[in-house]
Amino acid sequence: MAKDEQDAIGRVVAGDRDAYRVLMERHLPAVLRLTTRITGNSVDAEEAAQDAFLRAYRKLPEFRREAAFGTWVYRIAMNCALDLVERRSRDLNWNAVPMDGEPGVAPVAESHRASPERELLDREAQTLREEAMQILTPMERTAFVLRHMEDQPIPVISAALGVPENSARQAVFRAVGKLRRQLKPSRDGRFAAGALVQAQESR
Amino acid sequence: MTTFTEDDLIAYHLGELSWLRRRQLRSALEKDAALAAESEAIAETLRAFGAEPAPVVDEAMLERTWQRVRPTLEVLSPVPHRARTLWMVGGGSALAGATAVVVLVLTFAQRVPSQQEAVNGEPAGSIAARAHDLLAELQGKSKVAGANNNQAGSVMVLPDAVAEDPSLAAHLDMAERVLTEVSHSDGRLQPETQDQVHRLLLENAMYYQSAETRGDMSTAAVIDDLGRVLTSLDAEPRASAHDEDSFRLQMKVGDVLLDLRILDHDTKKQGNDVKPAKLPASTKETSF
Numbered sequence: 001m002a003k004d005e006q007d008a009i010g011r012v013v014a015g016d017r018d019a020y021r022v023l024m025e026r027h028l029p030a031v032l033r034l035t036t037r038i039t040g041n042s043v044d045a046e047e048a049a050q051d052a053f054l055r056a057y058r059k060l061p062e063f064r065r066e067a068a069f070g071t072w073v074y075r076i077a078m079n080c081a082l083d084l085v086e087r088r089s090r091d092l093n094w095n096a097v098p099m100d101g102e103p104g105v106a107p108v109a110e111s112h113r114a115s116p117e118r119e120l121l122d123r124e125a126q127t128l129r130e131e132a133m134q135i136l137t138p139m140e141r142t143a144f145v146l147r148h149m150e151d152q153p154i155p156v157i158s159a160a161l162g163v164p165e166n167s168a169r170q171a172v173f174r175a176v177g178k179l180r181r182q183l184k185p186s187r188d189g190r191f192a193a194g195a196l197v198q199a200q201e202s203r
Numbered sequence: 204m205t206t207f208t209e210d211d212l213i214a215y216h217l218g219e220l221s222w223l224r225r226r227q228l229r230s231a232l233e234k235d236a237a238l239a240a241e242s243e244a245i246a247e248t249l250r251a252f253g254a255e256p257a258p259v260v261d262e263a264m265l266e267r268t269w270q271r272v273r274p275t276l277e278v279l280s281p282v283p284h285r286a287r288t289l290w291m292v293g294g295g296s297a298l299a300g301a302t303a304v305v306v307l308v309l310t311f312a313q314r315v316p317s318q319q320e321a322v323n324g325e326p327a328g329s330i331a332a333r334a335h336d337l338l339a340e341l342q343g344k345s346k347v348a349g350a351n352n353n354q355a356g357s358v359m360v361l362p363d364a365v366a367e368d369p370s371l372a373a374h375l376d377m378a379e380r381v382l383t384e385v386s387h388s389d390g391r392l393q394p395e396t397q398d399q400v401h402r403l404l405l406e407n408a409m410y411y412q413s414a415e416t417r418g419d420m421s422t423a424a425v426i427d428d429l430g431r432v433l434t435s436l437d438a439e440p441r442a443s444a445h446d447e448d449s450f451r452l453q454m455k456v457g458d459v460l461l462d463l464r465i466l467d468h469d470t471k472k473q474g475n476d477v478k479p480a481k482l483p484a485s486t487k488e489t490s491f
Contacts, residue, residue, distance in 0.1 A: 054276075060279060154219070162464070
């Protein structure tokens with residue numbers, strides 16, 4: 001762990017709350033990317049990320065300094081995001097679509113200003129992806145995101161989900177199978193997954 | 204001829220197949236057009252989700268997140284790590300004991316060699332040698348496993364309770380699995396889960412008492428929280444996942460699960476038997 005992080009943890013534990021900002025600043029991007037992918041919308045993603053940092057803060061006095069804070073808070077964030085997705089899936093009244101009516105898309109990295117057509121295509125692709133992801137159970141979604149998008153190994157996913165490794169692996173396989181069937185050729189003959197890939201490649 | 208399922212193809216694209224199976228599948232893909240088409244469809248599906256742009260965290264978002272989190276942060280006070288505390292307490296006692304042994308040995312050593320007597324049938328030189336060995340172990344100078352230690356280095360006075368107690372570790376593992384199952388299911392608990400909850404509850408009281416007697420307060424606190432959740436689950440099976448009590452219970456299950464996982468994480472770290480998780484590239488660059 002970097003020395004400035006160790007110093008920051010030492011200061012926080014000694015009572016300096018503001019020193020925690022150093023840790024948040026450094027690890028918020030990775031945590032937020034993870035929670036966005038698991039929850040599927042920026043509102044829930046921010047809530048899960050805040051919850052993760054809050055829980056990590058409260059447990060900081062017990063944190064073993066030789067471990068990596070980044071790994072630790074990342075794992076806490078996995079649990080927070082999964083918990084939130086499960087809570088939302090039980091609460092049928094919850095609607096994470098923002099007030100302006102746009103789908104809950106997180107701001108994305110753009111190296112240049114996109115044309116209106118490009119933005120439209122991006123939004124369509126995002127909507128297609130998000131609709132397809134909606135058919136997954138919270139566990140399938142989390143397992144798929146962690147394995148495919150976050151490149152986490154199965155043992156880490158199994159620990160995060162609290163299930164045996166084989167169950168975690170099966171959850172990933174089920175998710176890919178469902179997504180594939182969901183993105184099968186549409187009525188106009190276009191293969192939806194292919195269209196998504198083309199949209200990304202022409203970016 | 205070896206047949207391949209959709210799961211095999213997915214495992215192949217996710218890099219989860221063994222080397223031998225991967226080779227067999229590659230060879231089959233060259234010969235079987237239908238299998239190759241199915242494989243391509245899976246690859247395309249994965250590509251569609253593979254290049255999602257990452258959210259950008261700008262200064263404004265960081266500030267917003269910080270402003271939301273900051274008011275909820277309580278001022279922390281340093282809590283000495285459990286194992287460290289035990290070590291310090293144990294180490295202090297061991298050092299006091301060692302000093303007493305040294306005083307005793309020196310008293311005997313001064314008297315015995317001059318008279319060439321044996322103490323309890325053991326030559327005085329042998330007692331002095333044993334005292335020397337014990338001191339070396341206490342001070343961590345012994346490079347070989349010692350009789351008082353069973354391992355090289357300093358004498359372990361109070362080993363970590365969870366790491367050293369397989370039955371407690373198994374109990375916490377089982378609790379984690381059952382609570383995970385509970386948190387992932389809706390409605391009433393299955394009869395077998397209900398039985399597991401009941402068994403865990405009965406055992407939990409014993410482990411709580413044991414941890415408390417040992418003075419292991421942080422483990423005792425987690426076990427105590429676990430006991431409360433188990434009692435609720437055992438006494439009031441959830442009729443509906445939508446009522447308020449059930450929701451509160453779900454929240455509590457989530458908190459206890461997190462505590463159990465942190466305890467498990469700490470224990471495994473202590474035992475050095477877990478490799479650090481592989482983090483995405485961007486995290487690795489900035490964090491470690």
